Amino acid sequence: MPLSALGFIRHNVRVSKVASxxxxxxxxxxxxxxxxxxxxGAAAVANGFTVLQSCLLSLLTFSGASQFAVIGVLGAGxxxxxxIATASLLGVRNALYGVIMAPRLKVSGLTRVVAAQITIDExxxxxLGQEPHGDDAMRxxxxxxxxxxxxxxxxxxxxxxxxxxxxxxxxxxGLDSAVPAAFLGLVWPRLTGNFERILxxxxxxxxxxxxxxxxAGLPIIATAFIAIVIGLKR
Amino acid sequence: MSALxxxxxxxxxxxxxLKYSGHSVPERWLSHPKIQRINALIPIALLSxxxxxxxxxEKSKLMVDQRLVGLSVAIIALxxxxxxxxxxxxxxxxxxxxxxxx
Numbered sequence: 001m002p003l004s005a006l007g008f009i010r011h012n013v014r015v016s017k018v019a020s021x022x023x024x025x026x027x028x029x030x031x032x033x034x035x036x037x038x039x040x041g042a043a044a045v046a047n048g049f050t051v052l053q054s055c056l057l058s059l060l061t062f063s064g065a066s067q068f069a070v071i072g073v074l075g076a077g078x079x080x081x082x083x084i085a086t087a088s089l090l091g092v093r094n095a096l097y098g099v100i101m102a103p104r105l106k107v108s109g110l111t112r113v114v115a116a117q118i119t120i121d122e123x124x125x126x127x128l129g130q131e132p133h134g135d136d137a138m139r140x141x142x143x144x145x146x147x148x149x150x151x152x153x154x155x156x157x158x159x160x161x162x163x164x165x166x167x168x169x170x171x172x173x174g175l176d177s178a179v180p181a182a183f184l185g186l187v188w189p190r191l192t193g194n195f196e197r198i199l200x201x202x203x204x205x206x207x208x209x210x211x212x213x214x215x216a217g218l219p220i221i222a223t224a225f226i227a228i229v230i231g232l233k234r
Numbered sequence: 235m236s237a238l239x240x241x242x243x244x245x246x247x248x249x250x251x252l253k254y255s256g257h258s259v260p261e262r263w264l265s266h267p268k269i270q271r272i273n274a275l276i277p278i279a280l281l282s283x284x285x286x287x288x289x290x291x292e293k294s295k296l297m298v299d300q301r302l303v304g305l306s307v308a309i310i311a312l313x314x315x316x317x318x319x320x321x322x323x324x325x326x327x328x329x330x331x332x333x334x335x336x
Contacts, residue, residue: 049238060242060243060249063249069280072284074237076291084248088252092273094256095253098254099264099265102256113254116257173326174328174331177308177326180304181308182318182321184281184305187282188312200279207286208290212295222283226279227275230275231272231276232268
């Protein structure tokens with residue numbers, strides 16, 4: 001057998017191995033993250049949103065933290081504007097992910113619209129995780145994960161929303177605690193140092209202190225300005 | 235249109251606009267270190283505020299109820315490095331138990 005043929009086979013074996021780890025990473029992330037959709041669907045209905053609105057949020061907003069934020073703010077009695085502002089401030093990071101992904105994806109037109117919609121924490125994280133395997137593996141990781149999470153997140157949102165609708169008194173099923181626990185689970189991995197922990201505790205205390213004084217929703221948004229001021233000064 | 239519909243549609247439109255802008259604007263606009271830093275701090279501030287308000291308020295009133303138990307259990311679960319679904323589920327189960335039987 002000529003050496004070039006051997007090299008070709010070796011190359012293919014290596015490429016298919018890389019492709020299968022990318023697929024495996026993408027699938028496992030899609031399933032586990034998608035399953036949180038149950039928590040979102042249930043929480044949305046528990047906070048007064050209809051099943052249709054809950055599903056539209058997952059289809060159109062498609063960014064977990066922003067979705068939880070908007071239902072959290074409106075559920076606490078905040079205005080639509082407060083809810084939109086809080087959710088949008090949390091969505092700014094997706095723009096930064098787009099900046100990272102765009103030069104690697106090199107897409108335009110309708111494909112760019114789809115790519116933008118699935119630009120979230122998970123698709124970007126898996127793509128960056130494939131960096132040692134090259135640009136092709138990164139692109140695959142992004143698309144597999146983005147589309148996978150999209151499919152499962154939306155299916156599980158519907159399941160959660162229908163489930164919560166059937167429950168009646170949501171407190172009897174602990175849904176009133178599931179929402180703050182979900183927020184806590186989202187913020188926890190970000191508390192990497194003492195500075196971050198102090199900021200988190202200060203913002204929590206500030207929001208509680210302002211709740212009886214400011215209109216609902218504003219105590220939450222106000223903490224974003226604390227973050228901006230600290231970020232500018234540091 | 236109800237506040238819930240305005241919130242649903244408004245959040246979705248802005249969320250997409252943000253995602254699409256990232257794919258379209260020149261990289262240097264968003265790669266400024268101050269923007270990166272603020273972007274890392276905002277989720278910490280907002281999510282912590284949401285944890286607090288969702289745990290200890292009802293509309294504009296402060297109150298302590300079964301949610302304190304749920305939150306405490308979630309914190310313990312996170313310290314034990316439990317995965318996200320376990321954190322949420324253990325908070326829900328403990329809170330429901332307190333609500334039903336106490």
